[in-house]
Amino acid sequence: MLNRLSAMLLIRPGEGAQVGYFFALFVTIGVGMALGRGTTDALFFKRYGIEYLPVMYVLVSVLLAGVALIYAAFVDLIPSERFFRILLGTLAGLLALNWAAITFGGSDLVYPAYFLLYEVASELLLIHGALYLGQNLVQTQSKRLIPVILAGHTIGVIAGGLFLAFASRALGVQNVLLVWAALLGTSFALLTLWHRRRGVSPYFRAPRKERSRLRQSVTQVRQGVRLLGASPLLKWASVGLFFMVISVYVLSYSVNRVYTHSFETEESLSAFFGILTAVTSTIALLLQVFVTNRVIRRFGVRSVNLVFPATSLLSFTALFASFSLPAAILGSFNKDALMPAFRNPVHNVFMAALPGQLQGRARAMSLVIVMPLALLVAGLFLWAAQPLDSTRYLALLGIIAAAGFLFFSHRMNAAYIREIVQNLRERLFLPEQQIRDLARSGDGQAVRDIERGVMHDNDEISLAYARVLLRSAPERATEVLPRRLETAGRATRDQFIRMLRPLESTHLRDRLRVHLGSGDVRLDATLLFALFEVCDPQARSSVLRLLERHEPRLRAAGIYGALHYPVPELEQAALDAWLELLRDPSPQLTLTGVELLLPELQDFHSREPLYGGSRDALMRLLGCEDTRFVRAALKALRNRPAGPDATWFTDPVVSLHAHPDPSIREACLRCVHLLPPDMRQQVLIAGVQDAHPRVRVTAVRVMAEPHQDPVDFLCRCLTGQDMSSPRAQEAMITRLIEIGAPPDVMLEVSLARAADARRMRGARATLRRAAPGLAAGLRLLDHVLEERMHQFIDLALLALQASADDQEIAALRAGLQSKDPRQFADACELLANISHQGLARSLLSLLEDDGDGGRDPLTFDSLEALFQWGLQRTDPWLRECVTHCERTARTGADRPMAVL
DSSP: OOHHHHHHHTTTTTTTHHHHHHHHHHHHHHHHHHHHHHHHHHHHIIIHHHIGGHHHHHHHHHHHHHHHHHHHHHHHOOOHHHHHHHHHHHHHHHHHHHHHHHEEEETTTTTHHHHHHHHHHHHHHHHHHHHHHHHOOOOOHHHHHHHHHHHHHHHHHHHHHHHHHHHHHHHGGHHHHHHHHHHHHHHHHHHHHHHHOOOOOOOOOOOOSOOOHHHHHHHHHHHHHHHHHHHHHHHHHHHHHHHHHHHHHHHHHHHHHHHHHHOOOOHHHHHHHHHHHHHHHHHHHHHHIIHHHHHHHHHHHHHTHHHHHHHHHHHHHHHHHHHHHHHHHHHIIIIIIIIIIIOOOOOHHHHHOOOHHHHHHHHIIIIIIHHHHHHHHHHHHHHTTTTOTTTHHHHHOOOOOHHHHHHHHHHHHHHHHHHHHHHHHHHHHHOOOHHHHHHHHTOOOHHHHHHHHTSSSSHHHHHHHHHHHHHOOOHHHHHHHHHTTTTOOOOHHHEEEEEEEEOOHHHHHHHTTTTTTOOOOHHHHHHHHHHHHHOOOOHHTTTTHTTOEEEEEHHHHHHHHHHTTOOGGGGGHHHHHHHHHOOSSHHHHHHHHHTTTGGGGGHHHTTTTTTHHHHHHHHEEEEEEHHHHHHHHHHHHTOOOOOGGGGGGHHHHHHHHHOOSEEEEEEEETTGGSOOOOHHHHHHHHHTOOHHHHHHHHHHHHTTOOOOOOHHHHHHHHSSSGGHHHHHHHHHHHHHHTTOHHHHHHHHHHHHHHHHHHHHHHHHHHHHHHOOOOHHHHHHHHHHHHHHHHHHHHHHHHHHHTTTHHHHHHHHHHHHOOOOOHHHHHHHHTTSSSSSSHHHHHHHHHOOOOOOOOTSOOOOOSHHHHHHHHHHHHHHHHHHHHHHHHHHHHOOOOOOOOOO
């Protein structure tokens, strides 16, 4: 029974105790809030006068701003539960003092004081309660559980309203204050007991402390204001809140004015408020428990965010037509039933999209500036409108405020997804692509930031920024990199010059020429190669001198210069020197000769004796243990035509494609044109299944190059059994994106990968239902199937990057792969809002699965069918696991598995 109720309320295993605690806490707070609301209105309206209500709104705005400054000082500095205890204890003490002043004092000012106390306390409890939940729940939990938790608050309000309706005459309205104080003490005890056992709220992150609390308060509010420019979501949410507060308080004044004129005594008015509170809260409860979370899951938070603004507009339209008791009751239904049922849960989800360390500042800014300002505007307008005979002015102001609320809620919806994407980008991966995009867009500040990175003292950091600058703003790179050369290390200077090649600019060549003759042979050789490459006229005169040098790199530069310019009178000397390097027994000298086997010199090294000399040199280097020599030989083989001596390289290339160094395996793939067709296919398939992503991408690129329609070829490979592992499919999808496959093709690929993910889930369900105990081997297979399911989900999203917003999907993928539950929850929320809703629902059903397999379709009729399917796939690890499980099932022995 309890499990069925939990499933109906979307409470997952392990969440029961936490939801029960929050539910009890908010029930207790809700009872107290209902007692406070009813007694405040009854005492103030009947003993002081509703005509002073606009003045109270103005006073509330001033007091709320001051109290909120104190709130801002502590809200992010201490855990939310600790501040909650301070708030509850302080409020209970003030209620006791207020009760004493009403009972034993003779001043009427105690009623405005009580009104101010309730208004400020209710706002603080509402806002801090949302922050408290945000520090204890992640985004996906919030969508499911906050409606249930807030239903506890609504149940409390119902109970408080019924208590007020039947007990206010017996106890006296003023004595109800003591009951409220006792409930606050109960809430204090619940908070203390829970966190004594569970510790601090799990998502609390303390900021840097400051000595001055006032300075901290002002800093919090100032930071919140600055956030308005940095966060479109916060900006539009704040403007929407401004109009919402005006509409709610104008509506509250309007309906209370009708009620005060309809009921003559404070007891009858208090009893009516109790019944009205109970009825509207019961409706809110039913909506929260059975409607809200399902509507949010079905239509999304952005659609539900528009419900309360729209119904507020309808409520004021009814009051404009008839300022009477039925229209007033409709208005109360809107603010007391629909607001807690729809607006409050959705608003909490929207605020949870902000970075955790900024949520408190944003709420503090709302309390200190937005709400007081809105109250001030509402109070001044109501005060000015009181002398007017027509009540339509009140309804007209409400219509204007509700229309503004609806408009800016729509703008808030548009900013919601962008906020989630931005936060995921900042938290999960380096924004190199975004930096390049900014630089290309002409953002001067972005380019200047990259240039400062190039000038960083650390050579590795400088190189990383140099690559970004070279891709995004190459004209600036030719200005900045030469300046950094003056302080760079030898290896870094060499890499900078290689980045700048070809040196097309005369100005750039002149700037780099000053580094010649610095005593660094390697740097001189690299620079001379770069100058010879563009046939620099000034460098031509140094060719003869270089051919006579003993340093092999400088002599190689001379060879290149003599043949590339060309210098006809030095051609034979250069060829002789080149052959001498290739035949030298020293691998280092041989390497220098092999590095000259460039495409632009192919007319020379494709003829004897260089052709045979280079073949022998390459064979010697391929047999070296030093991977530097092997890598250089394979690089040279890339440009060697598949001539009659290609069989010489078959055995070395085939054996090296299993080398432990991934750079060697990748280089082998570039040489498969020298292999027979059957061996070529074997090496390429092994490369596509390789453990290293760069090797896989290169293998796919080489496979697709000979085909006139590479998109069709890769799509056929994706549907075939030979490429069924996630590794292979990732490489092929990446290549499809690189060559610009049409969006409709990529969408089909994405849907197919989602189907593979569902099949993996179905396989898990088959496994768990057929063998509930799951022996060791079956447990491993279960884990592998789960891993493959998540990998295929990622592949479906990877394919979607080509047919949807690239940056959003990239952030989504990073969030789903994150181990941080809040980032994972943000990614799920982003997935729910992508344009392809069918795919989104399919993937979300997989991500939100509780893992018991109870809702999964049986994809396979039996374990034997599952094993047969697994053995047919070319996924090595999955096939090995299935083989082990099949052997275990057949022999009854759980033997150790081979480690791949």
